[in-house]
Amino acid sequence: MTLSPGLYHYLIIAALLFCFGLCAVLTRRNGIAVLMGIELILNAANLNFVAFSNYVTHALGGHVFVIFVILLAAIEAAVALAIVFAIYRHFHSIEVPQVREMQG
Amino acid sequence: MEITQILYVAGFYLFALLTIVSAFFVTFARNIMRAVFSLMFTLFGIAGLFLFLHADFLAATQVLIYVGGVLVLLLFGIMLTQRMVEADIRSGRIQFVPALIAMVILMGFLLFLIFETPWNVKQPANFQDTTSGIGTLLMTEWLLPFEVASILLLAALVGAVSIARARRPVS
Numbered sequence: 001m002t003l004s005p006g007l008y009h010y011l012i013i014a015a016l017l018f019c020f021g022l023c024a025v026l027t028r029r030n031g032i033a034v035l036m037g038i039e040l041i042l043n044a045a046n047l048n049f050v051a052f053s054n055y056v057t058h059a060l061g062g063h064v065f066v067i068f069v070i071l072l073a074a075i076e077a078a079v080a081l082a083i084v085f086a087i088y089r090h091f092h093s094i095e096v097p098q099v100r101e102m103q104g
Numbered sequence: 105m106e107i108t109q110i111l112y113v114a115g116f117y118l119f120a121l122l123t124i125v126s127a128f129f130v131t132f133a134r135n136i137m138r139a140v141f142s143l144m145f146t147l148f149g150i151a152g153l154f155l156f157l158h159a160d161f162l163a164a165t166q167v168l169i170y171v172g173g174v175l176v177l178l179l180f181g182i183m184l185t186q187r188m189v190e191a192d193i194r195s196g197r198i199q200f201v202p203a204l205i206a207m208v209i210l211m212g213f214l215l216f217l218i219f220e221t222p223w224n225v226k227q228p229a230n231f232q233d234t235t236s237g238i239g240t241l242l243m244t245e246w247l248l249p250f251e252v253a254s255i256l257l258l259a260a261l262v263g264a265v266s267i268a269r270a271r272r273p274v275s
Contacts, residue, residue, distance in 0.1 A: 004109075005116040005156065007225050008218060013120050013153070015214040017127050017146075019207045024131040026203035032181050036130055036143050039174065043150050046162075054157040058229040060237045064246050066162055067238065070169050071253055075260040077174045081181045082268035088185045089270070097198055 010051035017044035031084045031094040035077060042073045116156050123149030136186070140178055147171050158231040161238055 017040050024037025046066045053062030088094050122145055129142035147170045154163040231237070242250050 004113050007223060009116070009120065010153065010157070011218045012215070013123060015211060015218065016124050018214070019211045020127045020131040022210065023203050023207045026206070027131075027197045027200050029198055030136055032178055032185070033136055033139060035181075036139060036178065039143065039170075040127055040130060040146065043147065043170075046166075047150060047153060050154055050157045050159045050162060054159070054229050054231075055225050056223060058226065060231070060234060060241055061245075063159055063162055063234055063238050064241050066159075067165065067242075068249060068253060070165060071257070074169055074173055075257060077177050078264045079260050079267070081177055082264040084181055084185065085268045094185050 007051055007055040010047060010055075014044040014047040014051070017041075017047065029095045029097060031087065031096055032081075034096060035080050035084075038076070038080075039073060042069055045069060116153075119149050119152035119156065122146075123153065136182055140175065140182060143178070144171060144175055147175065158229065159234060161235045 021037045021040030021044060024040065025034050028034050028037065046069055049062040049066045049069070053059060084094050087099055091099055126142040126145035126149065130139050130146060133139045133142060147166060151163040151166040151171075154160075154166060
């Protein structure tokens with residue numbers, strides 16, 4: 001590890017982002033905040049893809065994969081927000097712990 | 105060190121700090137609006153880090169799609185589902201301590217993996233312009249996933265509209 005940025009710096013940033021995102025998914029009550037945690041996790045994966053593409057493989061395949069991940073994140077946000085709206089209409093709340101109608 | 109080198113390193117750490125600090129606020133801010141705006145700074149910071157990794161096209165895509173699209177969607181979602189008059193846009197937490205412990209353990213495990221794996225690190229690639237390369241790859245090697253992604257977009261469009269639309273009352 002040196003001061004100037006290298007692969008390890010990007011990997012550590014991505015690991016931190018992943019942990020924060022996972023913590024948001026696990027602890028937030030609000031459904032939209034859970035979605036934001038998922039976005040953080042996907043961004044951590046993207047950062048790893050680009051860092052490995054730059055420092056290890058020297059190929060653009062990682063970049064193409066990141067484009068697909070961004071696309072999937074956009075799709076996921078749209079569909080998940082539609083589900084959140086449906087939940088809001090039904091339960092009048094988007095707090096995740098209150099949605100327990102199917103719990104046995 | 106040259107002055108440009110110093111500026112390069114300082115810029116990297118600026119973007120890294122911006123990303124990590126705002127990601128912290130995304131997770132731990134009590135006010136959900138504050139968390140959304142922190143997410144915007146996180147996404148901008150990651151776009152900056154992409155620039156440091158010679159991924160110019162991805163940085164532009166990140167700003168356009170995430171900041172311009174996903175973030176606006178999230179903001180709409182919050183504004184439509186929170187009762188603003190009650191000013192109750194706080195977001196409580198559940199199972200906070202176990203999640204924190206799991207997060208610390210996971211972070212230690214990831215750090216262990218990062219430093220123990222032999223990564224075969226080379227000199228950073230000097231991509232000149234990634235846009236034409238990505239375009240060529242999308243039209244040749246990744247053509248099938250590209251087309252499947254367009255079908256997936258269409259399906260998500262129809263699905264999101266049909267899920268979110270208000271049900272007509274049964275007459």
